[in-house]
Amino acid sequence: MPRVLVVGAGVLGASVAHHLAQAGAHVTVIDAGGPAAGTSSATFSIDVTHLKTPFSYYALNRRGAELHQRLGEELGGADWRHPAPLVQWGHTEQEQHVIRERAERLRDWGHACRSAHPAELADLAPGVSPDACRADELVVHEHACWYDAPLFTRRLLDRAALGGADIRFGLRVTEVLRTGGRVTGVVAEGRRFEADWVVNCAGPDAGRIAALAGASLPLNRVPGLVGESTRLPDHEQLGAILATPGVDLRPAPDGRVVSISWPVDAMLPPDAEGATDTRDAVDASNASNPSNASDTARRADPALEQELHRLGREVFTPLRAAGMAGVRLGVRPVPADGLPLVGCAEATAGLYTVVTHSGVTLAPALGLLAAREIVGGRACEELADYRPDRVPATDVLDESVQVMSGAAAITAA
Numbered sequence: 001m002p003r004v005l006v007v008g009a010g011v012l013g014a015s016v017a018h019h020l021a022q023a024g025a026h027v028t029v030i031d032a033g034g035p036a037a038g039t040s041s042a043t044f045s046i047d048v049t050h051l052k053t054p055f056s057y058y059a060l061n062r063r064g065a066e067l068h069q070r071l072g073e074e075l076g077g078a079d080w081r082h083p084a085p086l087v088q089w090g091h092t093e094q095e096q097h098v099i100r101e102r103a104e105r106l107r108d109w110g111h112a113c114r115s116a117h118p119a120e121l122a123d124l125a126p127g128v129s130p131d132a133c134r135a136d137e138l139v140v141h142e143h144a145c146w147y148d149a150p151l152f153t154r155r156l157l158d159r160a161a162l163g164g165a166d167i168r169f170g171l172r173v174t175e176v177l178r179t180g181g182r183v184t185g186v187v188a189e190g191r192r193f194e195a196d197w198v199v200n201c202a203g204p205d206a207g208r209i210a211a212l213a214g215a216s217l218p219l220n221r222v223p224g225l226v227g228e229s230t231r232l233p234d235h236e237q238l239g240a241i242l243a244t245p246g247v248d249l250r251p252a253p254d255g256r257v258v259s260i261s262w263p264v265d266a267m268l269p270p271d272a273e274g275a276t277d278t279r280d281a282v283d284a285s286n287a288s289n290p291s292n293a294s295d296t297a298r299r300a301d302p303a304l305e306q307e308l309h310r311l312g313r314e315v316f317t318p319l320r321a322a323g324m325a326g327v328r329l330g331v332r333p334v335p336a337d338g339l340p341l342v343g344c345a346e347a348t349a350g351l352y353t354v355v356t357h358s359g360v361t362l363a364p365a366l367g368l369l370a371a372r373e374i375v376g377g378r379a380c381e382e383l384a385d386y387r388p389d390r391v392p393a394t395d396v397l398d399e400s401v402q403v404m405s406g407a408a409a410i411t412a413a
Contacts, residue, residue: 001025004374005185005193007173007209008201009033010040011149012359014156015367016199021163023375028195029157029165030188032172032205036153039203042226042330044260045149045360046086046241046250050106050113050141052358057339058109060365060382067364068147075159080152084251086144086241087116087124089135095245096135103139113141125240125316132244132315144241146250146258149360156367173202176212176351183213183350197374199352204331206341206355210388215348218336218392219355223268226330227259227308228252229322236318247311257319259312264304268329332357337392342366343373345389353388 001024006017009031020027031037049061072078090096103113116138121128124140161167175187177194185194200209210217232238232255242249247261309324333355335341340356354370356362369380 002196002374003194004028004197004199005030005195006199006201007031007186008038008203008205009035009153009157009167009169010038010201010203010359011036011153011156011363012203012354012356012366013199013201014153014160015363016201016354016370017160017165017167017367018156018163019367019371020374021160021165023371025371025375027160027163027165028193029160029167030171030173030186030193031169034169035157036150037169038205039330039332040149040153040360042224042328043149043332043360044226044248044250044258045147047145047147047361048358049361050086050102050111050144053105055109056385058111060340061358061361062111064362064365065145067368068145071156071364075155080148080155081145082148082251083143083145084239084241085124086141086243087121088139088141088243089118089133089137089245091134091245096137099139100137111141112143113139116140125238125242127236127238127316127318128242129315129317146241146252147360148253151253152360152363173209173212176209178213178350181349183348186212197350197352199354199370199374201354203355203359204333206333206353210348210351210353213348213351215345215351215388217341217353217355217388219341220334220336222265222332222334223270224260224265224330224332225268225304225308225327227305227312227327228325229257229259229309229312229319230325231255232257232318232322238316238318242315244315247308247315249312249316256325257312257316257322259308261308261311264308264311267301267304267307333359335392337394339393340366340386341388342370342383342386343379343388345387347389 003026004020006013006029009029017027017029047065049065052058052061068081088099090099106113118133171188173186173188177185183198200206202209204221207217207219237255238251238257250258252258305327313319334357341353344352354366369383373380
């Protein structure tokens, strides 16, 4: 069986490691921080299948979402997966048109979603301010869910370790080893790690790893704020995922609420991934993992943090009596055309890349397929459109990437 070195212990690296160990490979995982220490702990992490196009990419995301449930059966329960309806609305005529058109397309694809009157908000999400929705129609995705990404990552890494994987933290890759034109390992903190395959799951750092091997990835780094409230009383907790024109909200562990805002992200400077925030980690799922906090908690302009919380309070009234426990500044790895980068480039044999936006939804599927290619030695047809040395597509309509491209500051990796 092959020796495989996985670089990155976020949600994608953890899934790849788990599936490789299941397939019998000899697996080592290294990460510069700790488990889920990077983007996997600074993400909104909901099932975003409904935003994905073309149909083949929608189907891959749908498969990923379904495999979360199967992994739950394997791991003794999907305690990281939390079903909740997702409720969307727009304010302008154009926003409402886009949402209605998307819903029609999704229904044609067999995706369960329905239209609803705004009066239903009182039942779907008690506590939403009557002034927050000026639309005459909602779209409701009944079978949506949100994920506790750090917990999911730790579950996968624990199972990989039980399967024999060697998992090591605090090791930043500084060199990629090559022998006879093939990548054969890395150097991290002065230590050599040799392998038959190196899997690049380094998220926003994946471009740097590829560059060390003499290649480049069509990958952008998109900074974004993720806020989290203090705990709400039991009778006032949010029971749905809300996608609104100014802010998106979802429940979080321990009765908190997580928020993101594309308009707020648009005000971040391109170099926003700067100074470290010294405050404690705010995600309840990280409470037993303080090592996550130092790498994921980043400080942005306090005024932007306050604006994020203000927008949330305008939509969900219980937040008006809550505080902002903290805000993380995450860096999303976003391929240039929005589609995943998976597999080997011709110029870097032995270096297998797995990097994408929406990594939490896709992790179960990409981990499974990557392990099949690496251990089985045969290309998976499902990954044919996502090779890292392809020419980026120009006709992709991935709506989440469109939103980021129009609203957020994007800097090349």
